[in-house]
Structure formats: C-alpha cells, structure tokens
Amino acid sequence: MKELPKAYDFRGLEEKWYRYWEEQGYFRPKLDPRKPKFCVVIPPPNVTGSLHIGHALNNTIQDILVRYRRMDGYDVLWLPGTDHAGIATQNVVERELAREGKTRHDLGREAFLQRVWQWKERFGNRIIEQLKRLGASCDWSRLRFTMDEGLSRAVREVFVRLWEEGLIYRGDYIINWCPRCHTALADIEVEHKPIAGNLWYIRYPLTDGSGEVVVATTRPETMLGDTAVAVHPEDERYRNLIGRKIKLPLIGREIPIIADKSVDPEFGTGAVKVTPAHDFADFEMARRHNLPFVKIMDENGRMTEEAGPYAGLDRFEARKKVVADLEAQGFLVKTEDYEVMLGHCYRCDCVVEPLLSKQWFVRMKPLAQPATAAVENGFIRLVPEQWNNLYFDWMYKIRDWCISRQIWWGHRIPAWTCQDCGKTIVVREDPESCPECGSKNLRQEEDVLDTWFSSALWPFSTLGWPEKTEDLKAFYPTSVLVTSFDILFFWVARMIMMGLHFMGNIPFRTVYIHALVRDEKGQKMSKSRGNVIDPVVMIEKYGADALRFTLAALAAQGRDIKLSESRIEGFKHFVNKIWNAARFVLMNLEDYEPRELKSEALPLPSRWILSRLQKTIQKVRDRLEAYEFDQAALAIYHFFWHEFCDWYVEASKLYLREGGEAKRLAQNVLLHVLETSLRLLHPFMPFVTEELWQALPHEGQSIMVAPYPKVEEKFVSPETEKEMDLVREVVVAVRGIRADYRLHPTRKLPVVILTSEESVKEVLREHSPLIELLAGTEALQIEVSGERPRGAASVVLTEAEVFVPLANLVDVAQEIKRLSKEKEKYSKELARVRARLENPNFIEKAPEEVVTKEKIRAEELTEKLKRLEENLERLKEIET
C-alpha cells in the first residue's frame, strides 16, 4: 500500500479527476429505458457573467442532487447552458465600443451584432470553465445558448403561436422606460428605492378667476402634460368644484376637475394633478375618464415640443426651471421635504421613466391561471413551501408582460408591417410578400424580445422542442429546478406558464428555492461594498471540496447564508481529517485480506460503528430527499469525525496491534466504513473522495458511478449502541478525572468500577482492554457491590461508579467541592421531576410513556444521588 502525504493537497488533483470523469463520459445520460430518469436544467448564467458565490451555491446544490441520483441508479441529465442576457451583454459591448470612441449606431445593426457574437465567442465561456472547477457534473455535450439556432426556432414558434392565439398584442401603453439603456422594461425589472425628494404645492387657478385648487406633486415638470386635476368624489372640500375648469400655469391649457375614487384624500391637499402619459395611475385614470394623453418627454428623457418653452431640456433641468418659473410667477405655495419611492433600472440603476409608447405585450391572465393551479394543486411543489404565498400573491395580481425591448442584441420580433396596406405579418418563416396585398415592401419590427421570453422556454427548448426529440421524451418534465427566490417571477413562474401552455405539462415537479449568500455581517455582497467572496479564489485557496461542503452545511432552509472565509477554512480542516483517516487506514492495510462482515464475529466497537453507519446513511438519504442539505452534510460530518475518527479509529488500534484474525477483521471494518463514508460524501466533496477511493482497494472505475450507500439492516443494533455507550461513558469519566487532576495523558491510572448489575460488569470486563487503551488505565477492577476505595476521585454514572484511587494525589477538599456541585445539579433535577410526578394532573393527563419515562428518571436520579452522597461521606471521613 502506498503511503499518502501527511496533509491533503488538492492542487492538481481536481483538474485530474474532472478530466477523467469527462473523458469517461460519466456526465452523459445513458438513455437506458430501464432506468428511472432524473433531469435538472441549469439556471443559465449570463454569458457576460463570472462565477459569484450565489452561482457557487446554486450549482453546488444541483451537483449534490445530481451526483446523488446518478450514484443511486438514475439515468441523469444535468443540462447546462448560458443566457444571452440582452441588455447586460449589449451594455458590455457598447462600453467596449465607447473606449474606441464609437457607438453601436456608428457600426449599424448587422455589424454590431457580429461584434457581440465575437465577444461571446471570446469571453462567453468563462463561467462554464468556472463551473467545471467547482466540479459541476453537467453534460457539456448538450450545452445550449438562448440565442443558438434551436432555441431561436423555439422562440419564434412560441411567439407566432401566441400571436395566432391572440395572447400577444401590440399597443400604446404606459411602460417603464430606461433612458440610459434606451429600452422598455417589464414591471419586475424595476427596483423601487426610497429617494429623498420634495413635495411641491402648486396653485392651479380656476378659469373663471373665482378661485384656485392647490395640488401637491413630487414631479412638478410633468405638470406640462397634465390633462386634468382629480379629487376624491366624496371629498367635501372639493365637491362643488367637480366639473369646473382650470387654467394650467405656465402654458395656459384648460383642463377639467374630475372625481375619481383612486385619489387619496390624505395625500397632500387631496387634489392631484393627472398626467396620463407619464404616470401609471394617471394612465389608468385617463382611460376611465377619456382624458387626452400629452407626451411631454421623449425616449432620451428630454422634453418634447409639447412642453412648449421647455422643449429640449433634460428632465432634471426641466424640473428646476419649472419650479423656478412657478415660484417667480407666484404659483408655488410651498415646498416640503418628502421621501419618494423611485423606480430604478435593475441593469443600470438609473431612474426609470413611466412613458407612453408602442410596445408588444403577452396577455398573462389566461397563462397565469393554470400556472397558479399547478402549484395550488400540488403538481409543482415549492420547497420551502413558505414561498407559495408570494407566488400566489404575484400570480393573482399579475399584469400583462411587456416583452419588447428597444435594443439590438436578442431575438428580433418576427413581425413585419406591410408598407403599402399596413397589415401586420407574424410568421414562422421570413415573408417575401404581404399575404394581403402582395406587396414586397415589408418592414420588420426593430425591437427584440425580453431575454426572459427565451428563458421561459428553457426546460423544453433545451431538450430540442419544437422537434420531438428523444431527450424531450425522456426528460420532460424535468425533476427539480434549483434557484433563488429573486427570479421566482422573472423566470420560474414564466417557465411554468409556458411549459403548461406549450408542452401541456409542468416543466418540473419541484422547485427548490435556496438562500441568498450574504457576507458575515448579513449584508448583500457587492463590488461597491468590497465584501465579495470570490468562489474561484476560495477554490484556489481551500479547494473546491471545502467550498462546496461549506455552502451545503450552511444551506439551512428559509434563512440567508452568512458566509465568511473562516467558515470555508474550518471545513477545509474536515477535508483534511478525512484525508488523514484514510491515510491511517492505508498505513494499516498490511496483510489485508477481504472478509465478509458478520456482526456476530465482530467485537463491540466494530458492531457499534457499523450500526452507527447505517443510522447515518438513513439520515443522509432522508435529509437529501427533504432538500435539507445542511442536515445531510452535518450528519456525515458528525459521524465521520466524532464517531468514526474519535472512537472507532482509536479502538481499532487495539485489534490492529493484536494481529491475526482480529487485525484482519478490523482492517475490513475500517475499510468498509471508510469506503462507504466516501461514497456517502461524494456528492458533497467529489474530488477528495475520488482521490481516496482510488487509493483504496475498490471495485469499479470511479466513485462517481459507484452505488450510493444503502442501509444494511443486519448491522443495525440498538443493543450494541447501548453497550458501547456504557463503555464510552466509563472512558469519558476517567478522562474527566485525569483532566481535573492534571494527570499526564501517558500516565496509566488504576481504576475501580462498581456496579450493581452483573450484566454491566460482564460488558465492562469483556471490554476492559478497550477501556484501558482509550482511557489510559491499568489494573482495571470491576466489582458488583464491592467496597469503595478510600481516597479516590469518583464519577457516578447511571449504571456504574468509576473510582480512580489516588490516595496521595487526591485533593480531598477539591474532590468534595466537585462532588457537591454534581450533587446540587442532580438534586435540582430530581426536585423538578418529583414535582411533576406529584402533580395528579400530570399522572392523569400526560401520555403514559411520558409518565413512565419520568418515573425511570426519578429512580435513576435517586440512585445516583445516593451514591454521590455515600462517596461524599467517604471523603469527609478522610478529611477529618
């Protein structure tokens, strides 16, 4: 057997094994019809992206699920890909152009798109390479991109069908406009943030000169586009003014005073200005009252001709000038400080502008209804289920989805307008002439589709739809989607809608929604805060296994992850622990011969560790099934470190030393438990487990295609565990005395154990060599109802008493103090238990097993106390 280096060094190993797995084709499904299928589609990262810690968590979880299922006998497909990320990618390339002093308009549409493709070819694979370093076992032979040919065909098919079904329409509506990205945004692409602003009170005179109405506004410049003033119909203050007319200051337009229930009488003066072309609520109000729409601001955020003297001004300059003019002309009543919630572009963070424009929309209600029902009826399960409420809320009040974007990088909308007869043509193949009038003078829509339009099709477009492919048949619906809540609506809800509509079936059965990764103080990680933990740096520093295990161990459901580098370092110690345990086993495999493990032939510690292993396997499987990755990870951690290493490896030294058959059996058990643990750990730590597994005697080509451990009932034994617990208790008791008296670890201590049970005596006698090894004792004496040794330190256990007779070493006063403290603890406990038992209501109403348990406890405590008191008496005799 080769000897391993003293410390685990992951450098070089990770690349080596990843290449091996890929070459062996383990990442590809076998398409074996006899095997159950398991499929996960990756949430496609942006091509512009590089791996951040959120990706690391997201993909670690997916890889754990996927490796687990693959080992457990499923035919597994984890389908990877990237997203073309319209606005983000276009921004990146435009910035590059800007450095050359050019704009995309200098290049023109065709050349610009070529340039983006070039950029994608050069840099778009970075995140894929980073995912490989994390260990992601994706089937790279099926790598997709939202703009590739197949997916573009799917997008086109979906668009045309929705148009034919009347679910897509085009029209003039108010939308969120980003003046910097120069495009429309969907409602959910807007982030609302509080901004310190003002509330201006403006005097609007009545046309007949009989008075005035004061309105309050946070956006005075939009008054140029006012087409009404509105009040609440039941507002006594204004009731007599309804229907009368106002002369708009600065530009003199006459506008009516209307009554509308949406007006909040509490806001400002209770009278509000109505600007239908530049405010969402006003837009709705204008439609109800047939008010005209006056567009005073354009797509660049500049004032239009409609703004009269303000035409050409930037929106912020216009505000200043309007306020100044109002003040100069005596229309400004007062100015208050006011915090406004302003929409910001989720891509570039600049203030978005509600704007009236011609856009394409998808009707959401008919699509949302079945998507809501799918979750309500449990066809799709959200985990943790607390997200259901949020999902339903959003689905119930869903509004039509603005899908057109005024950018170039994306799927161009397949709609043409006949320049002669005005017909709109939406077809699967590019048209040559107008089907209505035969004209060849057609113009294609300039806009492209929202990026999320193509990602909404991801679970079936990536499998080959609209073709009827083998993959689609085998893997749709997919099994699990792993994502974070911030794209629940952007993406998940839309996939459900599109999946149901076009596949007639849900896209996935389960949606696992994981936490957000924050820094150690609970703040979001961001470049500007300078608190980002770069997963690639962490991988280089601590290894991918340590990073993965940390993320898994911290991934408790329903709570954000507070990550700090020290946690990763901590779990790297665990990786090293595993390494050294394997190193120990390998160093002791001399003369190894395989044996079939039979419980009855094994000593107590071996039977114990095998039983504990089964419990651990069960727990890990259960927790994985429940998506409780932290619990699964911690179960292995605890078993491996604190049961296998702390107890079994130590105990095994007894048998290894003994030699012969005892040694053979111990070697077999060590190897069995280690090898099984490695398989159990593999989904969490693929690299170190492979390296060690390959170094051990094994069957098969790779741990990643070895079977996932199953519980072997024949090794489960509660009696064995109880016996071993007794031995461990005795060992811990002796160690405690050793520590209290500062006795050197190598000093052998004499020990006397007293018990009233013959069976306890038998167990301890049988395992006295083990106790001597683990506790560092000698001349172990075990008696039933024997004489207490004089001048001994003692510990009272439930079934036995442990004495270390050290006449000249025992500090009697200190020992009395120690025992008195123990006594006090038990007395309090006993008093509580007795009080409970003396309560007739408790005896009567509590379940019987609880009462029985309490009674046993009372007996045990009484017995322990009695012995403690006797020991105290003995000590006091010496003292006097």
Add this chain to the structure above:
RNA sequence: GGGCGGAUAGCUCAGUGGGAGAGCAUCGGCCUUACAAGCCGGGGGUCAGAGGUUCGAAUCCUCUUCCGCCCA
C-alpha cells in the same frame, strides 16, 4: 401602508408540546507515530419582553419591541 421571515451560548445557527443542543470561538492539559489543519477535558443560556392556552411552552395563540426582505 400591506405581506412574509427572524430574535436560542461570544459568533453562526439546529431544535416546533414532554430531560436546552451543534459548529466555530474561548479556557485548561497534551507534539499519545492518521491528523497541532490535531487529541483530551471544561466553562458559558431567566430560549427578545408581556400576557394567554396546557398537567407541561424555546416550541401553540395574542400583543409589544427590535432586525431583515418583498410589494404598494
């Protein structure tokens, strides 16, 4: 303003009706040939506050305070 989540050891968090737990940190002792990235032992908590339900509450209900997130 509406909704959701959280408050348990110094820190991060498990625990969801019947003996307050883990990891890390800390303290004491050990270089005991797998591992000092380690081993052994210990200390540390009116489970945010107040009321209620119950034989019994960290756990269920109500209110309060504070923190986070989402929506308007």
